[in-house]
Amino acid sequence: MSAENHLSSRQRDDLAVIAAMMIPASSQYDVPGADDAAIQADIIATLGRDAALVAEALDHLARLAGRPLAETGAVRREAVAKEFRTTGGGAAATLVRVVLQCYYRDDRVLRSLGLELRPPFPRGYALEQGDWSLLDPVKARPSMWRKTT
Amino acid sequence: MNDPVDVLIIGAGASGAAVAWSLAETRMHILCLEQGGWANPAEYPSTGRDWEARFYGDYSPSPNIRARPEDYPINDDNSPIKVVNFNGVGGSTIMYTAHFPRLHPSDFRVKTLDGVADDWPIGYDTLAPFFAENDRMMGVSGLAGDPAFPPTEPPMPPLPLGRSGALLGKAMNRLGWHWWPSDTTVATIDYEGRARCINLGHCTPGCAQGAKASTDITYWPVALRAGVELRTHCRVREITTNEHGMASGVVYYDRGGVEQFQPAEVVIIACNGIGTPRLLLNSASGRFPNGLANSSGLVGRNLMFHPYAQVYGYVEEPTDSNRAPPTCLWSKEFYETDRSRGFVRGYAIQFGRGVGPVMEAVMSEGKGILPWGDDHHRVFRKLNGHRLTASAICEDLPEEHNCVTLDPVLKDSHGIPAPRVDYTIGENSAKMLEHGIARGKEILAAAGATDVCVNSPIPYGGWHLLGTARMGSDPERSVVNGWGRSHDVKNLFIVDGSVFVTSGGVNPTSTIQAIALYIADQMKQRLADLFD
Numbered sequence: 001m002s003a004e005n006h007l008s009s010r011q012r013d014d015l016a017v018i019a020a021m022m023i024p025a026s027s028q029y030d031v032p033g034a035d036d037a038a039i040q041a042d043i044i045a046t047l048g049r050d051a052a053l054v055a056e057a058l059d060h061l062a063r064l065a066g067r068p069l070a071e072t073g074a075v076r077r078e079a080v081a082k083e084f085r086t087t088g089g090g091a092a093a094t095l096v097r098v099v100l101q102c103y104y105r106d107d108r109v110l111r112s113l114g115l116e117l118r119p120p121f122p123r124g125y126a127l128e129q130g131d132w133s134l135l136d137p138v139k140a141r142p143s144m145w146r147k148t149t
Numbered sequence: 150m151n152d153p154v155d156v157l158i159i160g161a162g163a164s165g166a167a168v169a170w171s172l173a174e175t176r177m178h179i180l181c182l183e184q185g186g187w188a189n190p191a192e193y194p195s196t197g198r199d200w201e202a203r204f205y206g207d208y209s210p211s212p213n214i215r216a217r218p219e220d221y222p223i224n225d226d227n228s229p230i231k232v233v234n235f236n237g238v239g240g241s242t243i244m245y246t247a248h249f250p251r252l253h254p255s256d257f258r259v260k261t262l263d264g265v266a267d268d269w270p271i272g273y274d275t276l277a278p279f280f281a282e283n284d285r286m287m288g289v290s291g292l293a294g295d296p297a298f299p300p301t302e303p304p305m306p307p308l309p310l311g312r313s314g315a316l317l318g319k320a321m322n323r324l325g326w327h328w329w330p331s332d333t334t335v336a337t338i339d340y341e342g343r344a345r346c347i348n349l350g351h352c353t354p355g356c357a358q359g360a361k362a363s364t365d366i367t368y369w370p371v372a373l374r375a376g377v378e379l380r381t382h383c384r385v386r387e388i389t390t391n392e393h394g395m396a397s398g399v400v401y402y403d404r405g406g407v408e409q410f411q412p413a414e415v416v417i418i419a420c421n422g423i424g425t426p427r428l429l430l431n432s433a434s435g436r437f438p439n440g441l442a443n444s445s446g447l448v449g450r451n452l453m454f455h456p457y458a459q460v461y462g463y464v465e466e467p468t469d470s471n472r473a474p475p476t477c478l479w480s481k482e483f484y485e486t487d488r489s490r491g492f493v494r495g496y497a498i499q500f501g502r503g504v505g506p507v508m509e510a511v512m513s514e515g516k517g518i519l520p521w522g523d524d525h526h527r528v529f530r531k532l533n534g535h536r537l538t539a540s541a542i543c544e545d546l547p548e549e550h551n552c553v554t555l556d557p558v559l560k561d562s563h564g565i566p567a568p569r570v571d572y573t574i575g576e577n578s579a580k581m582l583e584h585g586i587a588r589g590k591e592i593l594a595a596a597g598a599t600d601v602c603v604n605s606p607i608p609y610g611g612w613h614l615l616g617t618a619r620m621g622s623d624p625e626r627s628v629v630n631g632w633g634r635s636h637d638v639k640n641l642f643i644v645d646g647s648v649f650v651t652s653g654g655v656n657p658t659s660t661i662q663a664i665a666l667y668i669a670d671q672m673k674q675r676l677a678d679l680f681d
């Protein structure tokens with residue numbers, strides 16, 4: 001079974017709604033919301049071992065809302081989200097994490113943050129030496145380890 | 150049946166690799182059985198855009214989350230600190246921060262100096278040449294002259310201070326507290342076939358460029374060239390004994406799941422503080438009904454972690470974030486006993502440069518400092534790339550009720566009973582954690598940090614697994630003698646973190662490997678009367 005099949009249509013709709021509540025789009029920062037289609041597709045495609053817990057979290061959301069979250073109004077959604085964050089446990093934490101881990105690897109988001117669109121390997125990064133004279137007062141200290149004889 | 154070997158080593162991690170390399174010069178037939186396989190650096194997380202996400206999945210430090218075929222489950226429900234490790238050639242040196250301090254001389258004399266726990270049967274001076282040898286083999290970077298430690302000569306210069314190190318150094322100078330660039334096993338110059346570090350940053354779950362030392366790229370290539378045999382994907386179920394009460398070999402499951410018997414003249418266990426007692430307890434027999442080498446009843450007892458008090462905050466200046474090895478400095482200001490603090494022994498402080506954007510988002514959301522909604526973006530930009538961390542790594546005293554036993558229900562994929570951990574943080578450690586939190590907050594305040602958060606103890610912080618087959622001269626109060634030989638079974642040796650008598654307040658890998666080299670040296674010196 002593919003990861004996509006782990007979530008029903010209703011669950012995918014609710015996932016987009018809660019993701020947008022977490023991270024809405026911003027014209028000020030020129031970034032999409034976490035309900036963006038590409039980000040949602042990344043989440044669905046990479047759920048993997050998290051699929052069951054995410055589905056559990058979405059079902060918990062729907063139970064709290066009394067209906068699919070996507071079918072509730074804005075005020076009700078806010079109340080449900082607040083309760084979800086306090087009562088959702090490990091499943092809710094997993095849902096939040098999978099949204100964040102896909103959002104913060106999206107090209108548009110990384111670009112807005114001034115980060116490079118690449119993995120660390122193979123280029124790595126530059127690390128400045130820093131001011132080693134800062135260590136001078138520590139070097140001047142007397143020996144401070146405890147002698148045993 | 151397999152042909153007998155002279156020496157059988159169980160586990161190819163930090164200590165197994167070191168002991169295999171050292172014994173290779175004897176030209177004995179040495180075989181190592183490892184339940185995992187060889188790591189492929191091309192598959193390490195830092196090679197892909199999902200590099201941070203994999204820390205929560207197939208490269209989680211928790212075997213229960215990672216759940217690879219080579220991992221065994223651990224019931225640690227009854228412990229505030231969860232066990233983390235890695236199974237494969239290189240063991241947990243594949244998945245460690247490469248922070249490489251040594252235990253202090255005082256750590257071996259805690260009973261004499263502070264009246265708690267027990268003294269070790271060996272001292273720092275005994276291990277000093279083996280620390281130095283291990284530093285050369287692993288390739289240690291650091292700076293000589295630390296006033297908080299006896300003289301050392303790291304073979305490579307230290308990691309750069311970077312932005313984070315400079316910010317933390319200034320803060321420590323304002324407070325007048327000791328700090329020093331950490332010893333690490335990250336290569337800062339080209340060293341023995343390893344290229345110098347190019348700052349991939351995501352060091353812990355495997356270094357894709359090989360700058361971080363793990364024993365699959367340090368000890369093992371040399372040991373294999375010297376003739377040591379290493380069989381991977383072989384999980385040992387039990388150590389067998391003969392009619393004389395000596396170890397006769399092991400029963401293991403090979404790569405295909407087929408049960409095998411491997412006879413051996415000498416058996417060396419190198420499975421660390423959880424795997425070693427698990428194996429000994431699973432090796433119970435009519436002659437050894439409470440588990441092998443357990444006449445003292447101490448196999449699995451006295452489990453020590455290092456409870457960590459992690460304090461972090463955010464400065465206005467940019468930090469190194471994930472773009473450098475995570476560790477950079479240590480402080481030993483509060484390492485040695487000062488009874489006015491309300492506890493004995495002490496802790497090192499391990500400083501961190503920062504984290505990547507996903508980890509920042511996940512941790513900050515969990516702490517409630519990263520909001521949902523319209524203000525999310527502004528706050529995230531204030532946090533991301535501005536984090537500094539100070540973690541107190543607290544000496545944990547041995548307490549017999551902190552233990553590893555066999556879970557009555559849980560089993561691994563071969564049906565072998567899994568370990569169960571029962572652990573509580575002792576009173577002395579709890580006071581130390583509180584002290585460490587307070588000092589960490591002072592450090593971050595001196596650095597100008599705000600939004601300070603605390604994790605105490607770090608829940609998934611059970612990296613250091615110590616004390617469950619302690620060494621000592623009294624067979625009633627220890628499992629192995631002062632050179633690693635079982636008191637009960639004269640051809641059975643233990644060389645890993647389980648032989649620690651006390652934990653010290655630093656990362657233990659350097660000391661574990663020095664002990665393994667010391668025990669190997671003792672075996673070589675005593676070959677003519679090894680079993681007397």
